[in-house]
Amino acid sequence: MSSDTASIPATTSAVVAHRAGDLRLDEIVIREPLGDEAVVKIAYGGICGSDLHYWRHGAAGQSILREPMILGHEVVGTVVRAAADGSGPVVGVHVAVHPATPGAGDGARYPVDQPNLSPGCTYLGSAARLPHEDGAFAGYAVLRADMLRPLPVGLPLRRAALAEPASVAWHAVSRAGSIRGRRVLVIGAGPIGALIVAVAARAGATEIVVTDLSEQPLKRAIAVGATRTLLATDETEISRVDADVVFESSGSHRGLGSAINGATRGGTVVMVGLLPAGEQPVHITTAITRELTLVGSFRFNSEIDEVIAALADGSLQVDPIITHEFAIDQSFDAFQTASDPARSGKVLLKFGDEGHLI
Template identity: 65%
Template sequence: MSMSLPASGPAVVAHGKGDLRIEEIPLAAPATDEAIVEIAYGGICGSDLHYWLHGAAGESILKEPMVLGHEIVGVVVQPASDGTGPALGTPIAVHPASPAPGDVRYPEDRPNLSPGCTYLGSAARYPHTDGAFRRYANLPSRMLRPLPANLDLRTAALVEPASVAWHAVSRAGDVKGKTALVIGSGPIGALVIAALKRAGAARIVAVDMHDKPLEIARAVGADEALKGDDAMAIAGVDADVVVESSGSHFGLASAFKGATRGGKVVMVGLLPSGPQPVLISLAITRELELLGSFRFNDEIDEVITALADGSLYVDPVVTHEFGLAQGVEAFEVAKNSAQSGKVLLNFRQ
């Protein structure tokens, strides 16, 4: 089955440091296992901002222009010709990872750790993997997750980052009845709080340097909110579980200080590459369990269910919405973490 689609369409393309453009790019013919998806919404992620602001995200350096975007939802307008994946008209969320085993050892039940894994909108490999901040995108059918009829596309735009948060909380094990501390209350931190709330944490304390993120944190379930420079209050939390989502060594130090003896610290905020100063002596003497958390696996299916049944409450996390033509302005707003939470691009405007 096919439909008449334009030969090209607008997309958000990072050309290099400080060079973000909304430009027309061709729509290639899809591979047999690819569906054509009409993109409805895309959420701007920290990695998207890094490619724009720095020409790199961590050690993934832009070597050629790349379409950004991996937090995307839309509707199938042409199913994969090999018969796989959702049917015509199905609203979908996207799992943006393509695991690639390679010859490096990793746990088979954790494909997020596969050494050759690629991600939509990532410059980790060359040629780069284009993202899907565009009107129409060819996407492998295996990436597509059908959405329940009662889950609107705007809410579903948070499926991907909520899955990152859900995975981070799951790394801590059972949090029911426990005290949880979240360092950094940007979009991922706020979604971690929502996931902790759903998982039954008894007390959730949010930390951030700015008022707006703390306001959002309270709205999604934080019981208390602390400023990031209030070292005494953070140390007094005595948390069973700490989730570090600020991505700074200052945040990691706060995480260690705020953790109870024998507690767990989940590190989901990606610190800059290279050596980092760390209060490691405190982790040793308190026998803290340090747990890395990277992307997610099949948690995306649980997240979709939880968003659809209302048990995962995320509405306050989205603070702004822009049409594609205002894409550069949207990125400017998204980089100001003191004023914005999750910023969405509406590709239908």
């Protein structure tokens, strides 16, 4: 497979958040890549909760939008210009993108085997620093070659678009230790919660109970491996689950309270959903008297390589989680759809014909 790199256009369309409530489809210049950078023709991009927060609120957690920023970090595509230094995949290779670049930052200590915790870590489509780190919701993206993960032949790019969020779920499940033969409770059946269900099912959990406020997300959870579902408003039934491991993926203090109440004595609660900044009203006494282990889970590291392999061999079932697909010129409709969790699971933007180079 080959491509004439001279056919790469000078400009491309990109989804840009300018300020809260101001989402635009801008035409941007495709800059000349550095020696260790490749040009990727983007095929699909998955809309993440952080993308929605930048659009709706002008901030994602403590990361505040202070200048226009290209959104998007869940992307896959095809290399159309390889890195000049010879690193990374060659032209024509389908790739997923690992959006993180670890860095020492201010020199604060962190475990060297957990680069996701490095203080200077940057992430595509993040306003954590100024200038912001542009994302890759664009027809073409210039990316560091070491971010690119070649995809196995036969793995559809549409399915591979879930590699990044599935890696978040994979990392979360790994934070709990072995879950084989154990009872698992997942709070929140949005895309990350559903992906946690899929990873937990693959990892051998005997029982997977899932809660959500809406019926449609619960149906998707069943489709990827949940054994039982509960409405999130049924606190009595949630407290009776008596789960060995609970994954909190709703990102709300009520969800965290349900996670603590649904855990068995001596159990583990993995906190995946990112709660709003500031103090949270959670009854923590139960966690103390039950001697619960509370574990944080933030992004991921090298798990994306295992995820890609599992997506390719079919052992990780994710297709039911994708509910909508929009062309890039329908970006506003796509974001509106993704902002309604009762209506949608993972919403994809499609940037071009899958597998074909211009």
